[in-house]
Amino acid sequence: MSKGVTKQSEDFPKWYTDVVTKAELADYSPVKGSMVIRPYGFALWENMKAALDNMFKETGHVNAYFPLFIPKSFLSKEAEHVDGFAKECAVVTHHRLRATADGKGVEADPDAKLEEELIVRPTSETIIWSMYKKWINSYRDLPILINQWANVVRWEMRTRLFLRTTEFLWQEGHTAHATAEEAEEETLKMLEVYRKFAEEFMAIPVLTGPKTESEKFAGAETTYCIEAMMGDKKALQSGTSHNLGQNFAKAFDVTFQNENNEQDLVWATSWGVSTRLVGAVIMAHGDDKGLILPPKIAPYPVVIIPIFRDDTKDAVMKHTEKITESLKSAGVIFHLDLREKMSPGWKFNEWEMKGAPLRMEIGPRDAENDAVVLARRDTGEKITQNIGKIGEFTANLLNEIQNAMLEKAKIFRDDNTFDIADYDEFKQRNESDGGFYRAGWCGSEECESKVQEETKATIRVIPFDENPSGKTCLLCGKKAKHEVVFSKAY
Numbered sequence: 001m002s003k004g005v006t007k008q009s010e011d012f013p014k015w016y017t018d019v020v021t022k023a024e025l026a027d028y029s030p031v032k033g034s035m036v037i038r039p040y041g042f043a044l045w046e047n048m049k050a051a052l053d054n055m056f057k058e059t060g061h062v063n064a065y066f067p068l069f070i071p072k073s074f075l076s077k078e079a080e081h082v083d084g085f086a087k088e089c090a091v092v093t094h095h096r097l098r099a100t101a102d103g104k105g106v107e108a109d110p111d112a113k114l115e116e117e118l119i120v121r122p123t124s125e126t127i128i129w130s131m132y133k134k135w136i137n138s139y140r141d142l143p144i145l146i147n148q149w150a151n152v153v154r155w156e157m158r159t160r161l162f163l164r165t166t167e168f169l170w171q172e173g174h175t176a177h178a179t180a181e182e183a184e185e186e187t188l189k190m191l192e193v194y195r196k197f198a199e200e201f202m203a204i205p206v207l208t209g210p211k212t213e214s215e216k217f218a219g220a221e222t223t224y225c226i227e228a229m230m231g232d233k234k235a236l237q238s239g240t241s242h243n244l245g246q247n248f249a250k251a252f253d254v255t256f257q258n259e260n261n262e263q264d265l266v267w268a269t270s271w272g273v274s275t276r277l278v279g280a281v282i283m284a285h286g287d288d289k290g291l292i293l294p295p296k297i298a299p300y301p302v303v304i305i306p307i308f309r310d311d312t313k314d315a316v317m318k319h320t321e322k323i324t325e326s327l328k329s330a331g332v333i334f335h336l337d338l339r340e341k342m343s344p345g346w347k348f349n350e351w352e353m354k355g356a357p358l359r360m361e362i363g364p365r366d367a368e369n370d371a372v373v374l375a376r377r378d379t380g381e382k383i384t385q386n387i388g389k390i391g392e393f394t395a396n397l398l399n400e401i402q403n404a405m406l407e408k409a410k411i412f413r414d415d416n417t418f419d420i421a422d423y424d425e426f427k428q429r430n431e432s433d434g435g436f437y438r439a440g441w442c443g444s445e446e447c448e449s450k451v452q453e454e455t456k457a458t459i460r461v462i463p464f465d466e467n468p469s470g471k472t473c474l475l476c477g478k479k480a481k482h483e484v485v486f487s488k489a490y
C-alpha cells in the first residue's frame with residue numbers, strides 16, 4: 001500500500017479502480033468480469049444491507065429464498081422480459097464432468113446433458129411468479145410482500161468493479177397485490193425507501209421519478225428510479241422500483257378470486273438495489289486521498305491510533321482504555337489499531353485512504369492532559385478535546401459529519417445541474433463540463449435516441465418535480481410533454 005491513488009482530476013476511472021483495490025474493497029477474480037469482495041468492502045455492504053433490511057421489514061416485508069437455476073422455458077413466457085435479458089444469460093447445459101480422453105483434463109459429460117437447460121438467474125420474476133401461481137388462490141392470500149437477498153448473473157463484456165460485474169449481490173423485492181392501486185402504491189413506497197436510504201445512510205442526494213419507455217425494466221409497465229450524481233458529474237442509477245402491472249400474472253397464469261367472487265389477474269411489483277451502491281458511495285464522496293465513508297455505513301466510524309514508546313506505553317494505553325469505555329457506553333463503533341509493525345504516520349495514511357470518518361490520535365501528551373485529538377476525514381479538521389463525555393461528543397460529531405457529507409453532495413449536484421433549452425449549447429457543455437441538464441422533451445423516442453447518439457447523454461429520469469410548461473423539446477423544438485434530466489451515465 002502506502003503509494004497514493006491517482007488524482008481524480010487526472011483520470012477519474014483510474015482513481016476509482018485505485019481506490020477500490022488499494023482500500024481493499026474488492027479484487028479481480030480468476031474469472032473475467034467477476035469480482036472478489038474483500039472483508040473491508042463486504043463490511044461496508046453488510047452495513048448497507050442491514051439498514052435496508054430494517055427498512056424493508058418496517059414496511060411489512062419478509063425475506064425468502066428462491067433457487068439460483070431457472071428453467072429456460074420460464075424466461076420465454078414474458079416476451080419483453082426475455083428480450084431484455086436473453087443476451088446476457090448464462091446457461092447450464094450439463095450436470096456432470098468426465099475426464100478427457102488424454103486424461104489431462106475434464107470436459108462436460110455428453111451423457112449428462114440436461115433435458116431442459118437451466119438459466120442462472122439474471123433476476124427472479126419468472127421463478128417467483130411460478131411459485132406465486134401455487135400460493136395465490138383468493139384475495140385472502142394477498143398481498144404477498146417478499147424480498148430476497150441473493151446473487152444474480154448478467155454476462156457483461158465490459159466490466160468494472162462494483163459498477164458492472166457479471167455476478168453481483170443484490171436484493172429483489174417481489175410483491176403481489178389484488179388491485180392496480182395497491183401495486184402502484186407499493187412501487188412508490190419502495191422508491192421512497194430507497195430515496196431515504198440513499199440520503200440518510202449513504203449521504204447521497206437522489207432525483208426520483210419514472211424512467212422513459214425505452215429505459216424501463218423489461219416487462220414493467222413503469223420503472224421508477226433514484227438517480228445520483230457522482231464526483232465526475234456523471235449519473236448513476238442507484239435503485240429501481242417497477243410496477244409490473246399484470247404482465248407476469250398473465251405470463252404465469254396467476255389468477256385469484258376477488259371479493260366479488262370473480263377471477264382476476266394478480267398485480268405485481270419488483271424493486272432492487274445492488275452492490276453497485278458501493279460504487280456510488282465511493283464515487284459520490286471520495287477525494288484525491290481516497291475513500292470518504294459516511295459514518296452510518298462505515299465499517300469503522302472511528303479508528304483509534306495510540307502513539308507511544310516503551311516508556312509511555314502504559315500511560316497511553318490506560319488513557320486509551322478510558323476513551324474506549326466511554327465510546328462503548330455511547331454506542332460508538334470503533335477500531336483500535338494496535339499493529340506494532342506500522343508507524344503512526346503510515347496508519348494515518350492508510351485510514352485516510354480507507355475513508356474512516358474519524359481518526360483519534362492518542363499520544364503521551366494527550367494522556368497527561370486528559371485529551372484526545374480527533375481528525376475528520378471529510379474536512380481534514382483536527383479537534384483537540386477533553387475526554388470527559390468523549391463518547392457522547394464523538395457520537396454527536398459523527399452525526400455532524402454524516403449531515404455535512406449529504407449537504408456537500410447536495411451542493412455539488414445543484415451546482416452542476418443546469419436548465420438548458422438550446423441544443424448546440426447543451427452539446428458543447430455536456431461534452432466539456434458534464435453535469436445534469438434539465439430540459440424539455442416532446443416525448444418521442446426518436447428525439448431521445450438521437451440525443452443519445454449525438455451526445456452519449458440519456459434521459460436519466462422524468463423528475464417528480466418536473467415543470468414542462470412553456471418548455472420546448474431540446475432536440476425538435478416542439479412543445480415539451482415533460483421536463484427531463486439528461487446526463488451521461490454509468
Ligand SMILES: [Zn+2]
Pocket residue numbers: 441442443444447473474475476477478
Ligand atoms: Zn422532440
